Amino acid sequence: MADRKIKVIIAKPGLDGHDRGAKVVARALVEAGMEVVYLGLQQTPESIVRAAVEEDADVIGLSILSGAHMTNFRRVRELMLSSGLGDRLLTGGGIIPTKDQEKLQEMGVGKVFGPGDDLQEIVEYIRANARRVPG
Amino acid sequence: MTFIPQVFWEDFFKGGRLACARLITAVENEPEALPEILDRIIPGQKGGLRIGVTGPPGVGKSTVTAALARRAVRAGHSVGILAVDPTSPFSGGAFLGDRVRMQDLSDDHQVFIRSMASRDGHGGLSPATPYAADILDAFGLDRIFIETVGVGQAELDVLDCSDLVVLVLQPGTGDVIQALKAGIIEAADIFLVNKSDLQGTETLLDSLRFLMDISPVRKGRPFPPVVEASALLDKGMDAASAEVERLIQDCVGSGRYREKRRSRLEREIRSAIQRELWDGYSALAGAGESIRAVAEALIEKGGSPYPYIHEACSRIRIQLVDERDSRGK
Numbered sequence: 027m028a029d030r031k032i033k034v035i036i037a038k039p040g041l042d043g044h045d046r047g048a049k050v051v052a053r054a055l056v057e058a059g060m061e062v063v064y065l066g067l068q069q070t071p072e073s074i075v076r077a078a079v080e081e082d083a084d085v086i087g088l089s090i091l092s093g094a095h096m097t098n099f100r101r102v103r104e105l106m107l108s109s110g111l112g113d114r115l116l117t118g119g120g121i122i123p124t125k126d127q128e129k130l131q132e133m134g135v136g137k138v139f140g141p142g143d144d145l146q147e148i149v150e151y152i153r154a155n156a157r158r159v160p161g
Numbered sequence: 162m163t164f165i166p167q168v169f170w171e172d173f174f175k176g177g178r179l180a181c182a183r184l185i186t187a188v189e190n191e192p193e194a195l196p197e198i199l200d201r202i203i204p205g206q207k208g209g210l211r212i213g214v215t216g217p218p219g220v221g222k223s224t225v226t227a228a229l230a231r232r233a234v235r236a237g238h239s240v241g242i243l244a245v246d247p248t249s250p251f252s253g254g255a256f257l258g259d260r261v262r263m264q265d266l267s268d269d270h271q272v273f274i275r276s277m278a279s280r281d282g283h284g285g286l287s288p289a290t291p292y293a294a295d296i297l298d299a300f301g302l303d304r305i306f307i308e309t310v311g312v313g314q315a316e317l318d319v320l321d322c323s324d325l326v327v328l329v330l331q332p333g334t335g336d337v338i339q340a341l342k343a344g345i346i347e348a349a350d351i352f353l354v355n356k357s358d359l360q361g362t363e364t365l366l367d368s369l370r371f372l373m374d375i376s377p378v379r380k381g382r383p384f385p386p387v388v389e390a391s392a393l394l395d396k397g398m399d400a401a402s403a404e405v406e407r408l409i410q411d412c413v414g415s416g417r418y419r420e421k422r423r424s425r426l427e428r429e430i431r432s433a434i435q436r437e438l439w440d441g442y443s444a445l446a447g448a449g450e451s452i453r454a455v456a457e458a459l460i461e462k463g464g465s466p467y468p469y470i471h472e473a474c475s476r477i478r479i480q481l482v483d484e485r486d487s488r489g490k
Contacts, residue, residue: 056254
């Protein structure tokens with residue numbers, strides 16, 4: 027199982043059209059040897075979690091610059107739990123104030139990243155925290 | 162996931178989507194689980210039809226697949242989609258972007274979409290794709306679309322893996338000389354000229370008509386139908402979908418479907434035996450290392466590999482004969 031590839035969903039929930047960041051991160055993860063399912067813009071929490079189920083993804087990464095991060099992360103996390111994906115990593119990035127980051131972690135969201143963060147740091151964080159349950 | 166628990170199988174056969182997804186992950190990552198999985202799913206298969214969708218990069222395979230899938234759902238079918246995108250030979254990673262074109266299917270519970278990286282496959286699919294199709298079939302889906310990576314001229318894995326091949330083409334991608342070349346053009350059961358609102362459509366249609374004139378019958382079957390469409394504008398797709406459905410009925414009715422299934426099983430048996438024999442031999446003789454040493458030595462003295470090959474094969478023959486004789490006693 028050592029060479030099992032990490033599968034990551036990258037999505038932008040809601041009405042936020044800025045997808046450069048999501049694409050840059052997706053590209054960095056691909057270059058680090060991961061398999062990235064890119065869902066693109068205007069996703070609903072329902073469509074994101076449904077894709078994560080069908081793809082059996084290890085990680086869901088949300089990119090949110092709209093300010094709606096609390097609502098979106100909460101809803102995605104709820105749906106993950108009710109779909110049997112409670113053991114997978116939910117992470118993301120965007121413009122997310124520090125005070126909100128703590129609240130997100132209480133909900134079961136992992137670390138979130140922001141502008142200026144090192145891509146290598148994101149890669150290593152995902153490698154270290156992606157689900158590694160056999161099967 | 163070797164030795165899959167019974168509750169897992171119950172979940173799968175009751176329609177558990179995550180169970181289905183996890184089985185596909187298992188065939189992608191754990192070849193040792195394959196016998197157990199096939200033992201369970203093949204008796205559960207309901208005879209889903211497999212429709213390959215192939216063509217050069219950027220012609221609109223994902224959009225075409227989504228448009229065909231939507232119509233199949235409307236006609237009362239349950240639909241599986243396996244969308245393969247290329248694995249980077251440099252990083253081993255893959256950017257799987259086909260779902261972006263399939264957004265309007267993502268709320269439909271009659272549809273199960275799975276993206277797959279091509280990994281070690283070099284024929285337009287990943288090695289696990291045929292098994293993933295088997296799984297979707299056992300899951301109860303009756304139309305399974307298999308979308309290849311963008312192909313050139315000779316990536317033909319989809320031909321073995323599906324009952325019917327839709328070749329998607331677009332205007333402005335080569336002249337009649339390209340159309341005369343062997344390979345992907347010959348694999349098509351239907352030509353779908355996509356983006357037919359663009360300039361150059363007539364030229365492409367002319368090339369296909371020319372091809373039809375010079376070889377009206379191929380392998381005892383009439384020249385494949387040609388349909389014009391624009392999947393993005395959703396024009397001509399009703400006709401394309403109807404044509405696909407007609408070909409499916411023909412495939413089942415003419416016995417070609419049964420023939421396809423038989424040859425898939427034959428190939429599976431052959432390749433599994435090859436694998437098994439090779440694994441046994443290489444474990445026994447430490448073949449991996451000794452072959453490397455032999456190759457190294459051959460480069461040194463510039464010799465042919467065949468003396469070694471003959472010797473190795475005769476060792477295997479002796480062992481097989483010994484085994485047979487000892488069983489006879």
